Amino acid sequence: MSTSLTEIMRKHGTDKASDHHNYSQYYSALFDPIREEKLNLLEIGIGTMNPNIPSSMIGTPWKYVPGSSLRAWEEYFPNANIYGCDIDKDILFQKGRISTFYVDQTNPDSIREKICETPITFDIIIDDGLHHFPTNWAMLKQIFSKLNPGGIYVIEDILNFDSKILEEDFVRENKGTFDYIKIPNPKNTADNNVLVVRKSVQRDLVIITSAINVPKPERSVFHVQDRFSQTLKTISSVRKHLPNSLIYLVEVSELALDMLSDLREKCDLVLICGKDERTQYYSRIAKSFGEVCMLQIAIEKIPDCVNVIYKLSGRYYLSDDFKVENMRRDKYNFLCTYAEANATNVYQTTFYSFPKTKLEDYKRALGDTIEMMYAHSMDIERALYETIRGEDVNRVEKLGCKGWYSVNGREYEC
Numbered sequence: 120m121s122t123s124l125t126e127i128m129r130k131h132g133t134d135k136a137s138d139h140h141n142y143s144q145y146y147s148a149l150f151d152p153i154r155e156e157k158l159n160l161l162e163i164g165i166g167t168m169n170p171n172i173p174s175s176m177i178g179t180p181w182k183y184v185p186g187s188s189l190r191a192w193e194e195y196f197p198n199a200n201i202y203g204c205d206i207d208k209d210i211l212f213q214k215g216r217i218s219t220f221y222v223d224q225t226n227p228d229s230i231r232e233k234i235c236e237t238p239i240t241f242d243i244i245i246d247d248g249l250h251h252f253p254t255n256w257a258m259l260k261q262i263f264s265k266l267n268p269g270g271i272y273v274i275e276d277i278l279n280f281d282s283k284i285l286e287e288d289f290v291r292e293n294k295g296t297f298d299y300i301k302i303p304n305p306k307n308t309a310d311n312n313v314l315v316v317r318k319s320v321q322r323d324l325v326i327i328t329s330a331i332n333v334p335k336p337e338r339s340v341f342h343v344q345d346r347f348s349q350t351l352k353t354i355s356s357v358r359k360h361l362p363n364s365l366i367y368l369v370e371v372s373e374l375a376l377d378m379l380s381d382l383r384e385k386c387d388l389v390l391i392c393g394k395d396e397r398t399q400y401y402s403r404i405a406k407s408f409g410e411v412c413m414l415q416i417a418i419e420k421i422p423d424c425v426n427v428i429y430k431l432s433g434r435y436y437l438s439d440d441f442k443v444e445n446m447r448r449d450k451y452n453f454l455c456t457y458a459e460a461n462a463t464n465v466y467q468t469t470f471y472s473f474p475k476t477k478l479e480d481y482k483r484a485l486g487d488t489i490e491m492m493y494a495h496s497m498d499i500e501r502a503l504y505e506t507i508r509g510e511d512v513n514r515v516e517k518l519g520c521k522g523w524y525s526v527n528g529r530e531y532e533c
């Protein structure tokens with residue numbers, strides 16, 4: 120455990136501690152403080168000796184063995200899971216805490232399938248794959264949501280750094296530090312450079328409003344056990360599509376203890392609000408009133424670290440059509456439809472989002488919504504349309520959300 124990273128890297132034969140790349144000292148400063156932690160580390164580039172594959176290790180002045188850096192990381196981080204990926208299928212292996220898989224980092228579909236669509240998120244990502252900066256940057260943007268808050272992403276061996284990227288919206292919106300560092304090395308003044316990104320600990324929050332145990336058949340054709348399973352699907356869809364988000368479940372009904380403890384395990388916070396006077400009173404009047412009260416209770420608990428707040432109705436789930444990039448981080452995001460019955464536009468309230476900077480405005484809108492629902496017997500979809508200013512709203516064409524109507528069991532998609 121006392122062995123330094125430079126010694127470990129030399130022992131395993133990666134070039135990260137060589138005359139050409141003296142990264143190990145820099146990495147020690149970066150990683151020593153978290154060395155003992157339980158981490159997931161992903162390195163792109165296992166180290167092929169196939170001369171026909173670009174960025175191969177052919178020409179290394181010692182007998183290089185593919186997977187050298189992965190073995191070094193495994194020894195250096197005693198409690199980490201080490202993942203490696205490469206375009207060369209012949210060098211994939213599994214050993215100890217190391218697992219490897221195929222990916223072609225020039226192909227967004229391959230990246231989506233092999234990295235984005237898996238449930239694993241990472242604390243450290245190191246791109247030592249194809250050394251072509253536009254490819255590395257495109258990949259960083261595609262898999263950045265898989266980096267945990269506080270996580271570190273490094274692109275190694277940068278030859279032609281495009282500093283314009285540091286002014287892109289992506290950098291501004293993904294709060295964190297983006298530093299291009301030229302590591303001093305008299306023997307290599309060309310590509311001994313790294314881009315180091317530290318993702319801020321800011322997180323998004325998904326509030327799930329839920330009523331699992333409702334009287335059957337008046338309000339739902341589904342039995343409590345079905346509704347519970349549907350809610351678990353809601354939660355797992357959020358973990359999959361918004362992997363770094365906190366999940367708050369606001370539950371209005373009374374639940375069996377085993378269900379409750381399962382939900383507590385899967386969510387960051389479960390708020391049981393069936394006994395809250397406001398909810399009790401309003402829920403008796405109509406479902407919409409109960410929903411507003413549940414939201415009012417949940418937003419009292421929003422922590423400082425939250426950036427964007429999503430609201431999702433329990434038993435609906437984010438489908439593979441959900442695209443986080445369709446949801447602007449600086450505006451309300453609603454799907455707006457025309458309701459013929461009311462001859463007016465309404466906001467779809469199954470799923471929507473807004474930035475925390477609009478929280479005070481949202482609280483006001485919820486208060487006004489209650490008033491309008493009372494005074495004009497409106498439902499929440501219409502009342503929110505009336506109380507949230509149109510110019511603050513990004514109108515989303517498709518939310519990527521599926522589920523079932525409780526009252527008749529029909530499938531629903533928006």
Ligand SMILES: C[S@@+](CC[C@H](N)C(=O)[O-])C[C@H]1O[C@@H](n2cnc3c(N)ncnc32)[C@H](O)[C@@H]1O
Nearest residue numbers: 133164165166167187188205206223224248249
């Ligand atoms: C410099 S080597 C990695 C060395 C290794 N990390 C080490 O330190 O021991 C770069 C690797 O990137 C891989 N590579 C090249 N193009 C790729 C692509 N399009 N997608 C994924 N990997 C690629 C190569 O096969 C090669 O194994």
